[in-house]
Amino acid sequence: MRKSLFAGLLLFTGVVVAQNIEPKYEVVGKEVKATYYYDNGQVKQEGFYKDGKLNGKWVAFNEDGSKQSIGEYKDGMKTGKWFFWNNATLAEVDYSKSKISEVKKWTKDAIVNRN
Numbered sequence: 001m002r003k004s005l006f007a008g009l010l011l012f013t014g015v016v017v018a019q020n021i022e023p024k025y026e027v028v029g030k031e032v033k034a035t036y037y038y039d040n041g042q043v044k045q046e047g048f049y050k051d052g053k054l055n056g057k058w059v060a061f062n063e064d065g066s067k068q069s070i071g072e073y074k075d076g077m078k079t080g081k082w083f084f085w086n087n088a089t090l091a092e093v094d095y096s097k098s099k100i101s102e103v104k105k106w107t108k109d110a111i112v113n114r115n
Contacts, residue, residue: 021041030050031055033047034048034049042063044060044061046058055073055074058072058073068085070083071093079095079097088108091105091106
């Protein structure tokens with residue numbers, strides 16, 4: 001009995017740890033807003049779908065809640081300026097029909113011209 005209780009406890013613990021937080025979908029006008037989550041409850045990504053394709057602004061976050069990337073989709077394709085953050089740099093990537101046309105990178109110690 002003790003072995004089966006221990007095995008049951010291990011199985012229950014594995015099921016609880018393995019649970020994923022379900023995405024949230026809500027209709028906003030003619031689009032569907034989607035929010036995806038990490039297992040710790042933090043938001044992983046937020047954005048919109050239109051006619052089943054990624055569309056409009058999408059934002060991705062790291063597990064600690066810090067911003068990872070932000071950009072735009074049009075009819076399922078990356079377009080315009082996207083920004084990607086990591087610990088030491090910010091990358092600005094220009095897309096045209098999901099193809100990279102230009103990349104700029106900045107470091108934390110870069111001087112910003114405010115003129």
